[in-house]
């Protein structure tokens with residue numbers, strides 16, 4: 291029997307996925323300003339807000355999102371957030387490092403959240419928009435699995451933004467519902 295090395299390696303300790311076919315996208319503050327309530331001129335345009343590694347094979351995607359512990363005028367770092375284009379495609383997240391919230395918004399645009407921490411596993415029904423929030427003082431690392439035909443519908447979330455914002459004031463979390 292031939293025994294081969296895996297073509298892809300998820301380095302849990304360093305928070306990277308490496309190998310054949312792995313894609314990486316980086317979201318800088320310059321391309322994320324509209325995600326937050328207001329623009330913060332003290333945050334550099336070059337500031338990395340989050341990085342997404344993804345590996346797709348035969349209809350399945352495996353990914354890792356690494357979010358920096360950065361606040362924008364006190365608002366905790368968030369991903370852009372999206373519905374799936376195919377609403378029957380679900381997703382699973384698993385906390386790998388740090389602390390955060392998984393913000394979920396239903397099709398009536400009501401929000402609820404789940405706490406993300408090391409080992410927490412989150413099922414995301416395809417009819418829910420999802421956004422991660424880094425509420426901690428270290429990188430938030432979240433492993434993700436989803437069908438590759440899910441697609442990202444960002445437009446719908448831009449038209450109906452998440453109605454909840456999370457701030458950190460003197461180390462305390464403050465949730466504002468709009």
Ligand SMILES: O=P(O)(O)OC[C@H]1O[C@](O)(CO)[C@@H](O)[C@@H]1O
Nearest residue numbers: 342353354355369370371372434
């Ligand atoms: O695409 P967004 O909304 O910026 O968020 C990134 C998220 O999307 C995914 O790429 C796939 O759903 C996740 O890996 C990640 O958490």
